[in-house]
Each structure stands twice: as structure tokens, then as C-alpha cells.
Amino acid sequence: MRLVKLKIGDYAIIAVVLAAALFVMLTFTGKASGGNLTAVIIQDNQIMHKISLKGLEKPLIIDIPGKYHETVAAENGRIRFQEADCPDKVCVNTGWLTRPGQIAACLPNATIIKIEGDDNEIDVLAK
Amino acid sequence: MKLMFWQNNAQTKRVIQYGLMISLALALSVIEKWFPLGLIVPFPGIKLGLANVVTMFALIYFGVRAAFLVTVIRCFLGAIFYGGITALALSLSGGLLALLLMAILKPGYKRLFSLNGISVAGAAAHNVGQVAMAAFLLGNAGVYAYLSVLLLTAVITGVLTGTISIALFGRLEKSGHLQL
Numbered sequence: 488m489r490l491v492k493l494k495i496g497d498y499a500i501i502a503v504v505l506a507a508a509l510f511v512m513l514t515f516t517g518k519a520s521g522g523n524l525t526a527v528i529i530q531d532n533q534i535m536h537k538i539s540l541k542g543l544e545k546p547l548i549i550d551i552p553g554k555y556h557e558t559v560a561a562e563n564g565r566i567r568f569q570e571a572d573c574p575d576k577v578c579v580n581t582g583w584l585t586r587p588g589q590i591a592a593c594l595p596n597a598t599i600i601k602i603e604g605d606d607n608e609i610d611v612l613a614k
Numbered sequence: 615m616k617l618m619f620w621q622n623n624a625q626t627k628r629v630i631q632y633g634l635m636i637s638l639a640l641a642l643s644v645i646e647k648w649f650p651l652g653l654i655v656p657f658p659g660i661k662l663g664l665a666n667v668v669t670m671f672a673l674i675y676f677g678v679r680a681a682f683l684v685t686v687i688r689c690f691l692g693a694i695f696y697g698g699i700t701a702l703a704l705s706l707s708g709g710l711l712a713l714l715l716m717a718i719l720k721p722g723y724k725r726l727f728s729l730n731g732i733s734v735a736g737a738a739a740h741n742v743g744q745v746a747m748a749a750f751l752l753g754n755a756g757v758y759a760y761l762s763v764l765l766l767t768a769v770i771t772g773v774l775t776g777t778i779s780i781a782l783f784g785r786l787e788k789s790g791h792l793q794l
Binding site: 490491492493494495496497498499500501504505507508509511512514515579580581582 | 719722726727728730731732734735738752753758759761762763765766768769772773777780
């Protein structure tokens with residue numbers, strides 16, 4: 488008698504879980520290291536700042552003017568909206584952006600931070 | 615006026631049965647903290663999921679309602695004993711999503727799935743629920759990256775608790791103690 492008994496549906500469930508693990512691995516961790524990370528800050532459809540996040544020695548604080556006042560913090564490999572006096576705080580709550588394709592947006596102030604990488608594989612997966 | 619929480623034997627029986635299942639689930643979730651799985655796989659959130667043996671038992675022999683009660687009460691008591699409010703949110707989101715998926719799979723039990731498959735599905739759903747709640751609490755979708763490792767271990771721990779359950783439930787059924 489075998490110790491572990493599996494039925495046909497069990498194999499299906501295990502296959503689905505393993506496939507999901509693989510999918511998550513490719514989507515979220517695949518591009519975490521290596522490659523360039525460039526953060527772009529866009530306001531009113533115009534590029535305001537372009538920051539290379541790889542090897543950023545000391546943290547960078549950028550003030551964003553406009554209808555509402557916001558500060559963006561950039562560190563080695565990551566960037567986020569640090570503070571905002573906009574009403575909903577969606578941008579701040581988005582947290583750190585660390586991988587190409589990630590976006591944080593403040594709609595009231597028409598400001599977007601996004602991270603661009605060397606290739607757009609992530610974008611394809613995300614669609 | 616008599617102070618009575620339950621009126622007849624059937625209700626008394628149910629209170630005892632549920633009480634046993636809840637305390638067993640709670641005891642198992644405390645006991646599994648003694649196994650430092652974190653030393654083998656240095657990763658937050660990895661555990662055996664022994665309490666799921668009780669959830670599956672409740673689900674299969676008592677139904678979804680009983681399994682729901684056992685899960686929710688176990689999570690609240692666990693939070694009081696060793697967790698806290700964050701742990702409560704994490705264990706509830708994981709536990710309830712796991713229960714939901716296992717309840718969906720239950721009609722296929724014994725025909726399509728054994729307890730191994732149901733347990734793996736439950737473990738995976740538990741991880742998904744927990745990570746989603748963690749991402750929500752932290753306000754950072756980056757925690758989803760943890761999910762790949764958690765899902766891989768869910769297969770192993772799921773088969774482990776599933777095998778334990780198969781042995782246990784089989785024995786209980788044969789022994790004739792499962793007169794419900």
C-alpha cells in the first residue's frame with residue numbers, strides 16, 4: 488500500500504497550484520533583480536523627472552507642485568509617494584514601486600510615477 | 615427562570631462536538647508552532663497547517679456551517695492566546711478562503727478528490743488569502759512575490775496534512791466512533 492494516495496482530481500489540484508506558483512514567480516519575482524530601473528514622474532502628461540533607481544546612493548526627496556502638494560521619495564531600487572495632501576491618499580497607499588511596469592498615480596494632482604525597465608516583458612504579462 | 619444555553623440532548627451533543635473540534639484545532643495550531651519549519655525554509659508564514667485537519671473533519675462530517683464556526687472561533691481564540699489583531703486578520707482571511715475552496719471541492723470528495731487534493735487546495739487558498747490580506751494591510755502589492763514559495767510549500771504541507779487526515783478519518787470510520 489502506497490503511503491500517499493492521490494486521485495485524479497488531486498493531481499489536477501496540485502498541477503494548478505504548481506502552475507500558479509510558477510505564474511507568480513514569473514510575474515512578480517522574475518525581474519526583481521538585474522536590469523535598469525528608471526522611474527519616471529509624469530504630471531499633466533509631461534515628463535517632469537527621470538530618475539535612475541539602480542545604485543542610488545542616498546535617498547532623494549522630490550517635491551511635486553500643483554493643485555495638491557506631494558513629495559516623492561526615491562531610494563536604491565524603489566520609489567514611492569511619501570506624502571500627499573490630496574483627499575484620497577491612493578498614491579501614498581500604493582506603497583513602494585520596485586519593478587518595471589509598476590505605477591502609482593495621484594489622480595487629483597494628475598501625477599503618475601512609473602518604473603521603466605530594460606524590456607517590456609512585464610507589461611505583456613500584465614495585459 | 616432557568617439559565618439554559620441549550621434545551622435538549624441533540625443541542626448538548628452539538629455543543630460538545632463543536633467544543634471538541636474548536637479546542638482540538640486551537641491545540642494543533644499552538645502545537646505546530648513547536649515545529650520550527652522556519653529553520654528549514656527561512657520564510658515568513660510557512661507552517662504545517664495541522665488545524666486544517668480539524669477544519670476538513672468538520673467540513674466533511676458536519677457540513678459547511680460547522681466548519682465555518684470552528685474556523686472563525688479558532689481564529690478569534692488564537693488571536694487572544696498568541697496572535698493579536700493583525701494575526702486575526704491574516705488567519706481569518708486565509709482560513710475562510712481555504713474553507714470556501716474546500717467547500718466548493720467537497721462534492722467531488724471520494725469520487726474525484728481525496729483529502730490530499732482538498733488539503734492542498736485549502737493550503738494554497740489559505741496562502742492566497744493571507745498574502746492578499748498582508749498586501750492590503752501593508753498597502754504594497756510586492757508581498758505577492760512571496761506567494762510562489764508559499765504555494766510550493768502548500769503542495770508539500772497539504773499532502774502531509776491530507777495523508778494524516780486520510781489515516782485518521784479512515785480509522786475513525788472503521789472504529790465506529792463516527793456515529794453522527
